[in-house]
Amino acid sequence: MVISKADLDISTIRSYLTGDKRAFDDLVERYEKFVYNLAYRMTGNNTDAAGLTQEIFIHLHKKLASFREESAFSTWLYRLAVNYSKDWLKKESHRVEITDIDEAILPDGGMLPGQVCEQKEIQGLVQAAILTLSKDQRIIVILHDLYGYSYDEIVDITGSPIGTVKSRLARARLKLAEKLAPYGNGLEK
Amino acid sequence: MxxxxxxxxxxxxxxxxxxxxxxxxxxxxxxxxxxxxxxxxxxxxxxxxxxSLGELEVPADVSHALRGIAHDEIDKPAQKRRMLLLPRVRYLIAAGAVAAIALVALLSQIDLSAPDKSAGVRQIPAEKGVPSGKGYSGPEAQRAESPSQSAPAAGQADLNVAKPSAKKIDPWPEVIASQKNYDAKAADRLLADVKKRTENLLTVNDAKNLRGQITDTLIERISSKTGTNGELMRSPINSLLDQTKRSAAPVYMEKAKFNKQGCWVVVIRWGFGGVENSLYRASIYVTDPSGWSLFYYASS
Incomplete structure (x- = not known):
């Protein structure tokens, strides 16, 4: 008999709620990578990503008893993580928006548009460009272009109407296209 | 189109x-x-x-800390956290143990012979009740022992003393910036001293009802007294308080050094039971300047 991931999650959560604390570690094992990567892409640095990841799991720990099994746990957790990340970024002290991609890149590497970039440098450029997006655009780009979630899945996770998801993605991609165009040749290397 | x-x-x-x-x-x-x-x-x-960004691996210390969340026992709220949050810190402490002993001796000399070293940046008014002789060799002890900064007269000191029975928040939480270089023993002495000075200061009810107010005051004082953006510490402090999992309130923060690395020293009082119960326990956390990585922990 094959147990689906969703069934496994439900079973794990029930174990945890009946007193098996180790079951929470199983949830951490399954979802820490998603949450950490989301946190990193939203904040752009290790320190904030580490802090945000821990806060999300602490929040999950508090809220787990309220999971009603009405949707897949993964969708519920992603929604919780996305909403928590947005609230976290709203706080004045956590603002990480960068107004100009060049500000984020040039001081360190002295990289100029058109210069052939190494893969690691490209990743830094792309991360900096993502940080120039609004929080909502950032989330859609991360979920769709980085994680590969469909429009419908993103609707479930974010709670936004499909038209909003599409338009945010379109605006985000247009902005990224302009920001990254001078550096795009690095990919062809 | x-x-x-x-x-x-x-x-x-x-x-x-x-x-x-x-x-x-x-x-x-x-x-x-x-x-x-x-x-x-x-x-x-x-x-x-x-x-092309690909997937990042979760750093080992973060992964370790996440696995401690569900096991953060009520009776030992932060003990587990210390064990789980940053295991590398224990290696660091162990590796520096020998040097730390020498450092303690050296620091004791420096502290006693140069009492004014931190006085220039210390902002909190002098307080009565600093244990003499056996207290931690921190700013209060330095001040008390300094010939040039003699303790204020009783009448003056009374203006600034947090009277235990008054449940008065001001001047708590206390925030200072110092040049002091702590090690584990000095941190333990500080914890004992702050615990003594904040005995019966707050109740379970205070921690529940005044947490926001106390934290706001703390943040404001961090900004005004240490030259750093206090708001940056709000989230780490809340995380520490949340992980205590009991009624808890911060009572002391010091921007200092721990084994020569920049750090925050945070003392939290916590307790449980009825609303009138005192926050009778105290824990000290020494974190990195971001507030997220733990260098040292002890509970009293």
């Missing part, structure tokens, strides 16, 4: 999310419009670059 209509649909076009009719119209437009063709190329390139 004009260029603006095309722009709005390029994203869905890349994802193959358009109907056949719309797709045909865009194909037709792109054949005649190099400008939109260029936009499409740029967008495809950008999407490809985002997809």
């Amino acid at each position: 004009n260029c603006k209509d095309i722009n709005d649909l390029l994203s869905a076009y890349i994802d193959n999310e358009l109907g056949a009719d719309e797709k045909m119209q865009i194909d037709s437009h792109l054949r005649d419009c190099p400008h939109c063709g260029e936009k499409l190329t740029k967008m495809k390139s950008a999407v490809k670059m985002v997809r």
Whole structure:
């Protein structure tokens, strides 16, 4: 008999709620990578990503008893993580928006548009460009272009109407296209 | 379709999310419009670059800390956290143990012989009740022992003393910036001293009802007294308080050094039971300047 991931999650959560604390570690094992990567892409640095990841799991720990099994746990957790990340970024002290991609890149590497970039440098450029997006655009780009979630899945996770998801993605991609165009040749290397 | 209509649909076009009719119209437009063709190329390139980011591994210390969340026992709220949050810190402490002993001796001399070293940046008014002789060798002890900064007369000191029975928040939480270089023993002495000075200061009820107010005061004082942005510490402090999992309130923060590394020293009082019960326990956390990595922990 094959147990689906969703069934496994439900079973794990029930174990945890009946007193098996180790079951929470199983949830951490399954979802820490998603949450950490989301946190990193939203904040752009290790320190904030580490802090945000821990806060999300602490929040999950508090809220787990309220999971009603009405949707897949993964969708519920992603929604919780996305909403928590947005609230976290709203706080004045956590603002990480960068107004100009060049500000984020040039001081360190002295990289100029058109210069052939190494893969690691490209990743830094792309991360900096993502940080120039609004929080909502950032989330859609991360979920769709980085994680590969469909429009419908993103609707479930974010709670936004499909038209909003599409338009945010379109605006985000247009902005990224302009920001990254001078550096795009690095990919062809 | 004009260029603006095309722009709005390029994203869905890349994802193959358009109907056949719309797709045909865009194909037709792109054949005649190099400008939109260029936009499409740029967008495809950008999407490809985002997809190239790949997946990051979770740092080991973060992963370790996450596995401690569910096991953070009520009776030992932060003990587990210390064990789980940053295991590398224990190695650091162990590795520095021998040096730390020598450092303690050295620091004791420095502290006693140069009492004014931290006085210049210390902002909190002098307080009565600093244990003499056996207290931690921190700013209060330095001040008490300094010939040039003699303790204020009783009448003056009374103005600033947090009277245990008054449950008065001011001057708590106390915030100072110092040049002091703590080690584990000095941190333990500080904890004992702050615990003594904040005995019966707050109740379980205070921690529940005044937590926001106390934290706001703390943040404000961090900004005004240490020259750093206090707001940056709000989240780490809340995280420490939350992980205590009991009624808890911060009572002391010091910007200092721990084994020569910049740090925050945080003392939290906590307790449980009825609303009138005192926050009878105290814990000290020494964190890195971000507040997220733990250098040292002890509870009293």
